[in-house]
Amino acid sequence: MSRYLMAFDAGTTSSRCILFDRAGKIRSVAQQEFTQYYPYPGWVEHDAGEIWDTQYFVAKEAMRKAGASAEEIAAIGITNQRETAVVWDRKTGVPVCRAIVWQCRRTAQEADELRRMDYAGMIRDKTGLIVDAYFSATKLKWILDHTPGARERARRGELLFGTIDTWLIWKLTGGRVHVTDYTNASRTMLFNIHDLTWDQEILDLLDIPRVMLPEVKPSSCIYGASDPALFGRPIPVAGAAGDQQAALFGQACFHEGDVKNTYGTGCFLLMNTGEKAVRSENGLLTTIACSCGGRVSYALEGSVYVAGAAIQWLRDEMHLIDTAAESEEIANQAEDTKGCYVVPAFTGLGAPYWDQYARGTIVGLTRGCGRAEIVRATLESIAYQAADVIRAMEKDAGHPLTALKADGGASRNNLLMQFQADLSGAPVIRPECVESTAFGAASLAALAVGWYDSTDDIANQWKAERLFEPVLPEEERKEKLRGWKMAVSRARGWAQQP
Numbered sequence: 001m002s003r004y005l006m007a008f009d010a011g012t013t014s015s016r017c018i019l020f021d022r023a024g025k026i027r028s029v030a031q032q033e034f035t036q037y038y039p040y041p042g043w044v045e046h047d048a049g050e051i052w053d054t055q056y057f058v059a060k061e062a063m064r065k066a067g068a069s070a071e072e073i074a075a076i077g078i079t080n081q082r083e084t085a086v087v088w089d090r091k092t093g094v095p096v097c098r099a100i101v102w103q104c105r106r107t108a109q110e111a112d113e114l115r116r117m118d119y120a121g122m123i124r125d126k127t128g129l130i131v132d133a134y135f136s137a138t139k140l141k142w143i144l145d146h147t148p149g150a151r152e153r154a155r156r157g158e159l160l161f162g163t164i165d166t167w168l169i170w171k172l173t174g175g176r177v178h179v180t181d182y183t184n185a186s187r188t189m190l191f192n193i194h195d196l197t198w199d200q201e202i203l204d205l206l207d208i209p210r211v212m213l214p215e216v217k218p219s220s221c222i223y224g225a226s227d228p229a230l231f232g233r234p235i236p237v238a239g240a241a242g243d244q245q246a247a248l249f250g251q252a253c254f255h256e257g258d259v260k261n262t263y264g265t266g267c268f269l270l271m272n273t274g275e276k277a278v279r280s281e282n283g284l285l286t287t288i289a290c291s292c293g294g295r296v297s298y299a300l301e302g303s304v305y306v307a308g309a310a311i312q313w314l315r316d317e318m319h320l321i322d323t324a325a326e327s328e329e330i331a332n333q334a335e336d337t338k339g340c341y342v343v344p345a346f347t348g349l350g351a352p353y354w355d356q357y358a359r360g361t362i363v364g365l366t367r368g369c370g371r372a373e374i375v376r377a378t379l380e381s382i383a384y385q386a387a388d389v390i391r392a393m394e395k396d397a398g399h400p401l402t403a404l405k406a407d408g409g410a411s412r413n414n415l416l417m418q419f420q421a422d423l424s425g426a427p428v429i430r431p432e433c434v435e436s437t438a439f440g441a442a443s444l445a446a447l448a449v450g451w452y453d454s455t456d457d458i459a460n461q462w463k464a465e466r467l468f469e470p471v472l473p474e475e476e477r478k479e480k481l482r483g484w485k486m487a488v489s490r491a492r493g494w495a496q497q498p
């Protein structure tokens, strides 16, 4: 009788493994960081071999900590950093170069060129994405352009491409299975999210041989069994999803209109739009959400570049707080910000503004503004930015937010959660299990192997820890948002050349 589900959480800076029990409780966690390579300014690389080694190590470590044997593990589910591109030799399993990470800007010009040549509309229509170096397509092209002989070898079927999910499944199955799931495919900028196939027109445009691409499968599906040599006996590999989609699933956002926000370094907001792929008129991306039972669900996605990172700035640069958690206590010493706004546009503004020239700004200072007001205004800026994305989602989806499910490190901040509820005019719900991403991956695997019968089982395990109801009078809410809009207008375009 199996007792555990194993989740691989293959993040950007570390590999983690979590074992969940049948009640959805965490039984053990193991984590190991891996090397970040920054060969030139703006470039970010990972060693895919090291990602596999650390992931395998933490899997065994998590089993050891829980005293679990392979027989007791019902299935493995994977969630991963999205968009990062790996190319390896089909025979030897050795990557041809380091993986190009989602953050890497080396192909920014390539993306500019696609826009200049007027391909942005076609790519947007087919993939749901705004042309950018962030997605896998130009990264894969770069590898083929810059590795001697790679394109020819790929054409002959000697090289394989994958995102991190694909790479881990391939390694887990001893090189027998080359697949990805819909959510990861939808972040490559090569996948047609409407007819669910690799898009030949885009492949031709970038000169990418189709034979090197993985087969695309549902997120909840038995892809294969792990190589018996790894854990002593085979374990079904039965779930895969990109991290943000896994979090949406783990938060039990199964219905149209359900929204989650992960408050980490940045914020990632996703709204389930059901079977409709909504084309955003407000600067959001259209992407594939996890689904099971043969249907495909879609989501709208918007990201905020600087969220928890603004709290790190208060701590590390401004020295106004000693710990991130202290921001709540200090902010509570001020009743309000006395009209002061912080716009933490350190690296520009993401959705819905997409202004790479915006810069950090503090406006509305008066003589009475001190440490508590600045800390409070910085915390509030996280909620304002998320509220802007929510507003864009509401406009695109055509219905108002009914509730927001929160997770991520900064969701522990009660003042932030309350202010978010006040600004959004809808309750904010924080779950008991804040490991939504890993729980999502485990749940996808659980459904595939019949551990769970339906998403109802997941919804039943999902429990709210605390609910934050909006209490701010409407007039005050409008007034605050009006001030925020003005503050953002002051921050915009700041770094633009005159």
Ligand code: ADP
Pocket: 263, 264, 265, 266, 307, 308, 309, 310, 311, 312, 324, 325, 326, 327, 328, 408, 409, 410, 411, 412, 413
């Ligand atoms: P990531 O996965 O992006 O590394 P986490 O989900 O681990 O992020 O969250 C860490 C971020 O949350 C940090 O930027 C930190 O400043 C912020 N953070 C953590 N705790 C709090 C808190 N109590 N209040 C506000 N921000 C917090």
